[in-house]
Amino acid sequence: MTGVLDVSGPVAARRISDYVAPSAFGASLGPAPADVIALTSGSPAAEAFPAAKLAEAFTAVLTDPARAPRALDYSAHQGHAGLREFIAGLEGVDAGRVVITNGALHALALPVLAGLDPGDQVVVENPLYPLALKVLQLPGAVPVPIDIDGDGLRVDLLADRLRAGLRPRAVYVVPDFHNPTGVTLSAQRRLDLVELAERYGFLVVSDNPYRWLRGHGDPVPDLDLASRQVVHSNTFSKVFGPGLRVGWTVLPESLVRPALEVRSRLDQHASSLTQEALAELVARRGFFDAVAGRAAALYAERGEIWVDALRSALGDRVRIEQPAGGLFSWPAFPGLADTTEFATRLLAAGVATVPGAQFTSTGGTDAPQHLRASFGQNTPPRLLRAAQIFAEVYSALDSEGRA
Template identity: 35%
Template sequence: MTPAQLISFARGAPSLDIVDIDGLKAAAVRAFEADPAGITAYGTSVGYPPLRKWIADKHGVDVDQVIVTNGSLQADALLFEHLVRPGDDVIVEKPTYDRTLLNLRNLGAKVHQVTLDKDGLDVDELRRLLESGVRPKLAHIIPNFQNPAGVTLSADRRRALIALAKEYGFTIFEDDPYADIRFRGEKLPSMLNLDTDGTVVHASSFTKTVCPGVRVGYLVGPKDVIATIAQRATNLYISPGMVSEAIVYQFCAAGDIDRSIATVCTALGERAQLLAEALRKHIPDARFTEPDGGYFLWVELPEDVDVDKLVPAATAHGVAVVKGSDFLLEGGRHSLRLAYSAVTADQVDEGVRRLAAAVAQVREQG
């Protein structure tokens, strides 16, 4: 089978039709008109000052608690480098973002994965791990519409996790780029807002709400942590991209960000619903939790479907997916991550139909 067009559930990026191109073009013009000297200079390592202030106001913190970075992945890397030394224990979710695993293992961390269920991280399992003597330096948590599992950490578990961090003296890294992409249910308080003891460092980005190409992310945390990271950033790259940050600032200050979020939420809510319906129709023995927001849906397939065989078969049928084992230290041989952000509504059912054909082929081949 040689389909005319590959349908991709592989990449967590918005399709072009939901990116506000006109709004970004207008924001770029305003940025150059308002501050040509500021955005064409090196700037400072903490980011474009007006955007830094906008982020601080959004989160209700002092501006000295914010550093703006070249995407949230760089924010992650800077914090990991600051806190984690070879041999340090680190908690991550099971499953978790594949680049998180890669970065932490490259730093020599001893990574412990704690199970996720429909309400997020299993804090009872984490408590047992702590009681066994593990003393983590850091717990990396994606609380809203988690990548790759799509689940959200409940309000009760957020509070319980903060209490454990305070009791056992570890930092919670709240990696939260999907928080605003909610299309069902009520927004939950961030752990940053619940924290009263400086145990939480929060990260987010404009990748999912504006577009990936701007490469603008940020960290919010205790002033001393941010100051130390800012010095490292100065030595590493002098300053992040002032032009991108100024465009994002103008986009946000004009209120375009709110319209963009509404557009993305509406489109992704429809696509997630269509994806769930298509899975029930074409792969009825697949198990999954429908997300309330975000970009991803995690699928558990029957044990006779090995994703190492399924992924190439799916590609041959014209659909791209990511195997669950990429997000785990072990296991995931029967799991997939499906990103519904880059597929248009009219592609969803056909994409799952192709995936179902690949599943049938793998089962036939044994």
């Protein structure tokens, strides 16, 4: 019938059709029981957050006649000056290189959008944090996976590829307590990676939100910001709470203005109120370190309980390393070619995990034999019960000849 409007709704922009899921990450394994023990989330434990101190800080800001108007007004694109000064102290740089962001993913997206063109190649870890692939889709970058091992990204393999002609625009790494594997990029590899970046002219993006959660061993310095080829992306999420949505990126001076140009076309700035409250808190000497230290100790205890329980329950049917920090374990099950069915049955039995295959888009690793299991949000009794369920479900698979 002529003259009838199409009421099916507007058609999405053509570029959105290119935003297909770059990996299976987040694929549903089925309905979860009501009291499921969730080992899926990268969120920290709520009891580690300084909720009372945050309430005090927000109240102090909103009841201060001098600060309340500022906290409820627009903010500068680059962020709160006092908060940037604190971050600059953490990072050992001039505050002019710090941009406050809306969380960690935004801290990754700004340098990616400011520094990459369509078709640029970006080296990524394999396995990797899958949401990084979604960010790389924004400028139309092309991921190039390179394997990792117990010391992080195989920088030697990257060097081989570079000598053979690979010319990436950037390299993306999660150096401390990697998501999903929990491994840490070694000090020597960090030095070698920066040296390669300076020789071949690519950007190194260090996405390091778990840096503050070291439970064992000595800290390893992050990628060296003295190099003009290095970016740090980070966040307050793992220490103060992801709901605050405040992170930061430290950029080479040449990328600060381009990143702010991008930002001015998107979100303008992070919450003025939240920035003001966080600035109130971190101005208290030692506060950030104390909160981060307590959180790191909590996760170290839970990680040890979890790893010991899983080893005790499964014996040689599991291989699992004790992470030195962070929130993730990466158990391998040599008897399984792919853990997806195992994870599906675990969910039905009351434990939610993420199959390792969801952390690679290209294969080429033993990731499908792994599960990612996050121990941070669960109490010791729940972790012990989860390990028992792992053993029960694995035994059922074994009895069926599936393991």
